[in-house]
Amino acid sequence: MGSRPPGISFKLVLLGDGRVGKTSLVLRYVNNVFLDKQEATVQASYLTKRLVVEGVPITLSIWDTAGQEKFHALGPIYYRDADAALLVYDITDSDTFLRVTKWVKELKQMASKDIVMAIAANKSDLVRLKNIDTQDAVSYAESIGASLFVTSAKAGTGIDNVFSDIAKRLLEKRKGSTDGLSPPQPKKGILIVDDEPEKEPPPKCCS
């Protein structure tokens, strides 16, 4: 268990309202299958993808989160130490876009780190059914320093683009930091270090 991913490892958290298709999007990306017919034995909530960006091998650990409103408050437990967030909404449902803006606000408030964000406008295969203009969403994404990608898990479009955009920006950020790109020491593994001092609330003074 817990086999060490090679190269540089990043944690990517998936945020999106229930039923926006965020899981299908990632399964499509990782396995290159749309799960109408599923064969490979996979689990759908934690996935890894290895890819090479500009000659550098990197591993994305992809953390799915429950998108239903009632689990919203649990979000920070998952995204607190993430390197990147992929925010997914349903292009045919404006409420799901509102949820995205709510998460973006929370992510921006995390003082600890400047998280890489991208937005996926999913279910674009349904777009011809309704008249949808993504212009507002595009300018919103720009305003928060993210890109917007129109995707369809069903048709398999736009998916590689959104993930390679994230990977590229993660790598740039890492290059800019002092850690540089030095390969991990053998056997030390890659720690996904929680850079907050303690996961538990601080112990109350007992005296």
Add this chain to the structure above:
Amino acid sequence: MESPTSAAARPDFYDFLDRMRRPAAADLFRSIKSFLVSFSFHEPNAEEDGSKVQAFLTEMESAIRDHPLWANATNQEIDHALEGLEKYIMTKLFDRTFGTSAEDAITDMEISQKIGLLQQFVKPHHLDIPKILQNEASWLLAVKELQKMNSFKAPREKLLCIMSCCQVINNLLLNISMSNDRTLSGADEFLPILIYITIKANPPQLHSNLKFVQLFRRETKLISEVEYYLTNLISSKMFILDVNARSLSMEESEFEKHMESARQATQISVASPSSSQGLPTSARSNKEEADLAGSRFPFMDSETESLRPEEVKQLHDLYRQVVTRYTLLSKALRKLSIDEDQLLSSVDDS
């Protein structure tokens, strides 16, 4: 998901002990011994103890790697040695590192009581678990795995129980999706089921177990998938602690009504075995209680000066239990709007 119990990946603890007994390992064995002894100079403090254990494991990793006994060893063999070491030291340090603070004991009890109430009325649909995914028989397996966690002492073994529980859920979700031609929904479906299973299981000392694993499992092993599933159980714990009407998809009044009748049901079942004759206690049963107290609190008649060091430790443990119990009882009394002092003086009078 890798099978957590596959034979090839299972470190052999006896092999580790065996190697440590060899003369060639004497230096390592001495380091371990003196590390364990060093704890007796400090008061237990889970966070500090955790950092010490983590630093020691890292230190020992290089020591084992450079040791003649492990010359030419594969990474896996070294890993197994470290698993053995973690299990050995954490078993030795268990009593001082697991759930020792009064706060932890109180949190454990709070969670367990809350779950006790929720168990009485929460149904899968309150957590938006679709009918097609409801499978009480398979869930029972996951429930059992989670309940097992408390019976292990090694952090790795506790963690394996969490992983097995999650694997059962994942297998169930996968089977249903394949046999029904249904799209997998990842965490949207996984988390609610895990929460429901946590409620069903009411795992003993849930908070202390999670804290113990987070602090004492080797850091290099708390990554990837393992970290993800551990995080989900922490998330379930948070959900349960903060549960409210909205998070169970019900009206405020309905939620309060359920909680109230669950509380009453719990009180009746707690109260009935102890006092079958109602409140006014007879002189006879008073005496019985005093005898009982004598055996449960063995130091009541001891002289302070005559206590041996190990008895002081025992006494301290008992003191913690008493404080925890008292805190909870006071809380319960406040909830019943009963004034504690008044109640005590009324008992003294009779």
